[in-house]
Amino acid sequence: MTRKSRPRAGLRGLAAIAAVTLGLTLVGTTVTAADEVDPRIGLGAGITDAEIAISNMELLSTQGKPEGFFNPASLGSLAFANSDIAFSGDRAFVGNFHGFQVYDVSDPAAPVLEKAFVCPGGQGDLSVYGDLLFMSVEETRGRIDCATGPTPDSTTRFRGVRIFDISDLDNIVQLPGVQTCAGSHTHSLLVPPGDDPESVFIYNSGTAGIRSAAELAGCNGNSSLTDPTTTNFAIQVIEVPLDAPETASVVNNSRIFSVCGDNSCLDDYADGALNGLPGSGRQPTYPADSDRAPGGQSRSQASRCHDITLYPEIGLGAGACQGWGLLLDISDPANPKRIHAVEDYNFAYWHSATFNNDGTKVIFTDEWGGGTGARCRATDPVNWGANALFDIVDTAEGKKMEWASYYKLPVPQTSQENCVAHNGSLVPVPGRDIMVQAWYQGGTSVFDFTDTQNPTEIAFFDRGPNSATQLITGGHWSTYWYNGEMFGSEIARGFDSFALTASAQMSDNEIAAAKEIQFEEVNVQGQAQYAHAPSFAVVRSYVDQAERAGTLTGDALEEVREHLATAEKLLDSGKPNKRAVQAQFDNAIRKAGDNTAVVDAARALWESVR
Incomplete structure (x- = not known):
């Protein structure tokens, strides 16, 4: 069933925001849209009272942001943006540029806020392992002590990966963490296969400005292809010994961009081998009859990665690295190696990646516009700011990625809505490859990519713009499946939970089978394999x-x-x-x-x- 929903009267404008939480009234009278018109078109705007459109899924709950995690005078402020989500047991850990929130999601229809922990620093990308929480910090305002002020200097600043002991949510303890030269825009947690690993590994991706060596020893912003000391053209591999996580450190400045794909060609750097993935700027245009036309927008130089998805059970990683998509061999966790790379003349900025469960396919996203621009308008090409689907094939030279198709949110959004492909995860339906994905103010889309050449949408949720007159950044940053339901981190509004509902594209039995897959922890960029027990x-x-x-x-x-x-x-x-x-x-x-x-x-x- 497809429908629009108009919220009940109650919260209208900023004056009605409660002092304790950003209250939202988003469930109301349902009206059926005409079949020939997508109900996502023409939704009414508003941060607390936007109209919604929903198909083949149910909005179970919306939790407003807690006190201290929004600015009443500027609800779209990125300083308080909700970001990525990690899961452990009955808890969802919601990252925020200002810290993180912990929800009890044992009842997905009624999540309960357990903790709102203030620790500014930007991004707030999270991962969880046991009693440890890892958090990305990128901005220069982050302080070592998690305080909100004053502005830190070189002796009090933290940029990198924070580590917290969360064994007692009433007494969260910050461990020393790992400072990095470019901070941490995102990170990915690699838990080696097998029982009781001695260490876990973090692949760190920093995309911001590089510190001076005077602030952090060893930092070097030189972009020379012959300088092996540069911070550029590398990712950082951090090892976290589980019996002493306070001693975590960078164990490899991994040169996955080099000509040889790792650090083995160090001696060749004098010959310019530091970056084997050249190219930037405006792209050549494919012929008009090409499946991959038109091309032509600016593409980023590949010198660092934005995000890396690690899949230890199959020994592969997928790096979304600015101007390129990388396939990595991660069988040796501390020493990843690039084994294939692809570029795409329709991709401006390779942002994130998701494997299918058996590792025969990978989806890369293009964050054209950086996530703050309107890139889903009717005038925007359907292959820009989209997903690119690749089949992973075995060849005589090893595994290679072969382009299959694009998938973009199949409905236009307005110029007042930041919209582009963003974070999602697999929905574990047996026999099918299905993904739920956030599209910022494009909402959430669930699609089937079993046939990589013909991906098809099967469910969606969307709200109207934050504002009818201007673009105020917001929307779903991440929407992930976790143990039977879907959870979305809403940048400006809060935390959503959803359930899939039966339709012609998804049966009750398929939903029931997907719910049988239960994980103790989920860090989506540390992808875990699942197997359905007979049922x-x-x-x-x-x-x-x-x-x-x-x-x-x-x-x-x-x-x-x-x-x-x-x-x-x-x-x-x-x-x-x-x-x-x-x-x-x-x-x-x-x-x-x-x-x-x-x-x-x-x-x-x-x-x-x-």
Whole structure:
């Protein structure tokens, strides 16, 4: 169902903002939009009373920002912007340029704020591991002591990755952390595969100005391709010993941009080998009949990475590195190596990346305009500020990325809405590749990219602009799936929770199977692999997909479902006749015919219960 919602009267303008929280009234009377008009077009504006449009998902809750995390005189102020999210147990940790917030999300329809911890410094990108919280700090206003003032000098400034002991939320303790030359715009947490690692690793990406060596020893802003001491053309690998996290330090200034893709060609730097990924500025234009036309906008030079997604179970990382997309070998966590790189003449600024679950595909985002510009207008090309989908293929030279298509939010937004591809994660539906993704003031879009050449939207949520007359930065920074629901960090407004609802594109069984995947922790840029245990929801998901594809229809479809229902009823009876149960599975498998996914899932389920 697609609908618009007009909020109830109540909070109108800044004067109505509560003293304790940024209150929001966003659920109201529903009116059905005409089928031929996307309900996201023409939504009414307002920070506390914007209209919403929603399709195939449900807004469960909106939590306004707590006291101290918004400026009543400037609700779009980036100094108080909500940013990225990390999850652990029943908690969501919401980053903010001014610190972080901790919500109990055990009831996704009613999150409870447990802690609002003030610690300014910009970005606020978060990761969690056990009792440790890691936080990116980029701006020069960040203080070592987390205080709000005065403005720090070289002896009191913190720029890098903060580390907190969060074992007691009532007594959060900041550990020394790791100062870096360009601060930390984003970071990615790598937890080595296996039980009880001795250390975890952080890949740090700093994109701001580089400090002088007088402020932090070893810093060097030289962009020379022959100076191996430069901070440019590298990322920092930080090792955090888990028995002594206070001793965390940079263990590798990793030269993933070099000609050889790592630090092994140090001796060649005198010959200009520091950057093997040259090129910047305006791009050549593809022919008009090319799938990747028109091209032509300015592209950033690749000297640092914006964001890196690490997938330890498959030994790969994907670096979104300004002008290039990188595929990394991370099998040795402290020594990543670039194994392939791609450029795209429609991409201005490679921003982030997401693998599919089996590591055969990767999606890169383009943050054209830096996230603060309106880049989803009707006049903007559909392949600018979009996702680029690549298949990862095995070749004689190793793994390579092959471009497949673009996906962009499939509805125009206004000139008053900052909108561009941003952060998202996988929705773990068996047999499909599905992603939920934030688009700033374009809202949230859920899309299927199982066929990388034909990605298709299946659900969305959108609010009207913050203002009807000017662009006030806001919207969803990140929207992630976590243990059965979706959670969005809203830059100006607060914290949203959502549920997927059944539709022609997504069945109840598929949603139920996705909810069976449960993680103890989720740091999206430290991507974790999932595997579905045999269940009736999984089998029925494949049945629904076969019906949708038209490969299982009519009497055969109904009989498969009936046999599965009977088998489940027998098993639930307490003392099932195993022979009778097997007969039902055998009959379901026989009727499924050539639908291999259904047959394999049914057999796996029978083996697990026999």
